[in-house]
Amino acid sequence: MLPFIPSKRSIELSTPAELSQFLCHAERRAYKQALFAVRDEHTALDIVQDAMIKLAEKYGDKPADELPMLFQRILQNTIRDYYRRQKVRNAWTTLFSSLAPKNEEDEFDPLESLVDDNNPSAPPLPDAELQQKQVIARIERALERLPSRQREAFLLRYWEGMDIIETAAVMGCSEGSVKTHCSRATHALATALKNTGVELP
Amino acid sequence: MKPSIAAFALFCMISFSPATAAPQPWHALTPAQQEALAPMVQQWAGLSEEQQRSLLDVARHYPDLSPEEKQRFLSRLGTWSKLTPKQRQAAREKYRAFSQVPEDKKEQVRQIVREEQEKKAP
Amino acid sequence: MNIEPRLPLDHLPPTIAPERITGLLTLATEQLDNDTVEALRRARHTALNRQVVHAPTFALDSRHGLHWPIPHTPRQWAAAALLIAVVAGSTGYWQHLRKHEMMAHLDIAILTDDMPLEVFIDHRSE
Numbered sequence: 278m279l280p281f282i283p284s285k286r287s288i289e290l291s292t293p294a295e296l297s298q299f300l301c302h303a304e305r306r307a308y309k310q311a312l313f314a315v316r317d318e319h320t321a322l323d324i325v326q327d328a329m330i331k332l333a334e335k336y337g338d339k340p341a342d343e344l345p346m347l348f349q350r351i352l353q354n355t356i357r358d359y360y361r362r363q364k365v366r367n368a369w370t371t372l373f374s375s376l377a378p379k380n381e382e383d384e385f386d387p388l389e390s391l392v393d394d395n396n397p398s399a400p401p402l403p404d405a406e407l408q409q410k411q412v413i414a415r416i417e418r419a420l421e422r423l424p425s426r427q428r429e430a431f432l433l434r435y436w437e438g439m440d441i442i443e444t445a446a447v448m449g450c451s452e453g454s455v456k457t458h459c460s461r462a463t464h465a466l467a468t469a470l471k472n473t474g475v476e477l478p
Numbered sequence: 479m480k481p482s483i484a485a486f487a488l489f490c491m492i493s494f495s496p497a498t499a500a501p502q503p504w505h506a507l508t509p510a511q512q513e514a515l516a517p518m519v520q521q522w523a524g525l526s527e528e529q530q531r532s533l534l535d536v537a538r539h540y541p542d543l544s545p546e547e548k549q550r551f552l553s554r555l556g557t558w559s560k561l562t563p564k565q566r567q568a569a570r571e572k573y574r575a576f577s578q579v580p581e582d583k584k585e586q587v588r589q590i591v592r593e594e595q596e597k598k599a600p
Numbered sequence: 601m602n603i604e605p606r607l608p609l610d611h612l613p614p615t616i617a618p619e620r621i622t623g624l625l626t627l628a629t630e631q632l633d634n635d636t637v638e639a640l641r642r643a644r645h646t647a648l649n650r651q652v653v654h655a656p657t658f659a660l661d662s663r664h665g666l667h668w669p670i671p672h673t674p675r676q677w678a679a680a681a682l683l684i685a686v687v688a689g690s691t692g693y694w695q696h697l698r699k700h701e702m703m704a705h706l707d708i709a710i711l712t713d714d715m716p717l718e719v720f721i722d723h724r725s726e
Contacts, residue, residue: 294702297648304640305629322639329647337651413628416621435618436625459618467616535704536711542638547712554717558707561721569720570706573713576720577649591719 295341300329303345307352310432313420314356324359328352349437349447353429360425412470419469423462426450430458431466501527507534514540517555525559533559645705 304325311321328351336347420428426448433444434455445452504522507515514537515522522530543551558566576584710720 326643333647333651338653436622467614539708572720
């Protein structure tokens with residue numbers, strides 16, 4: 278039997294349940310954000326876990342209303358770190374695989390076949406749910422193709438619901454830059470969706 | 479806040495809030511709950527509402543466990559529920575403190591505990 | 601009334617209300633597959649286990665008049681010293697829990713950890 282008891286004093290601080298609630302609420306969007314940036318599910322999960330741990334360890338006792346901005350800053354920084362590492366890795370892969378046959382790592386998107394009129398095996402008109410999935414896939418791919426700063430600004434402002442000041446603080450840039458990034462992102466996304474000929478609901 | 483996000487947050491908060499306060503008879507539990515709390519079937523009726531509630535909170539996570547974890551869970555549940563609330567609280571604090579310890583120290587402690595156990599085992 | 605020449609519509613940059621896009625993005629998060637949702641839940645629990653709450657370092661009380669089980673073997677002494685050293689050295693702090701979710705989370709961890717339950721139990725009468 279190992280004898281040990283720490284003495285304890287109760288101090289009222291931001292509770293573990295508040296952090297838990299916040300993470301529960303934020304984790305899916307965080308995963309998607311990471312996925313748009315690095316385009317790999319395992320890496321995206323690693324990024325989210327990394328960011329959550331950093332938040333819990335460094336800011337675990339902050340008041341609940343400070344958590345969103347802190348977490349976003351950590352998340353964006355973590356994404357950037359992984360992304361840079363992945364780019365380096367991809368550069369090497371590209372260098373050595375240039376003589377290899379067609380790259381089989383290209384993601385196969387079964388929905389592609391639905392919009393290709395030349396594909397004889399394409400099923401007839403998709404139903405509403407499938408069409409929605411198609412639209413979502415288009416949006417997500419368009420987001421992936423955005424320059425990272427534009428994507429970051431767009432998602433922070435419109436998906437995380439931050440205002441221009443908060444977005445600028447998280448991104449470490451000026452408010453003017455945020456506005457520019459956001460409008461460019463919006464236009465780029467609108468263009469990408471326009472070209473698909475798919476009407477947004 | 480977007481409506482669907484608010485709804486999701488509300489859902490999270492509701493699912494984490496305490497269950498209804500009234501003590502429940504064993505037969506009112508779902509099969510999943512009964513499986514998780516099987517070691518407690520004899521004592522269930524005698525438990526306070528509080529204790530029933532915390533056991534049900536814990537049982538909720540049971541399906542997510544691996545087979546090995548499930549076995550440990552079931553074998554320890556009896557001992558755990560016989561502790562006083564103070565003892566349980568003290569155990570949680572010890573566990574929490576231990577989990578914040580650096581990994582190499584944790585491993586050292588685990589190793590020592592393992593060796594102690596081997597000595598005790600016939 | 602001034603009639604100004606108007607730009608043809610397709611010369612204007614296309615635009616879209618961002619909310620229409622983010623609404624669909626949110627929908628997509630609600631349709632994530634089970635494996636991913638489960639992996640995220642595990643990540644969340646890992647992070648919560650490592651949550652640090654900063655407060656003054658606590659000191660060990662000497663409990664007068666109560667019987668401490670004394671370690672007998674050098675092994676037990678070593679384990680006791682190690683536990684005391686690392687916990688006293690850590691700045692992690694425990695606070696009284698009122699929320700059931702966190703308690704359930706910890707209870708599960710204690711009940712399934714590969715460390716035996718007895719390590720965490722204090723059998724003193726108080």
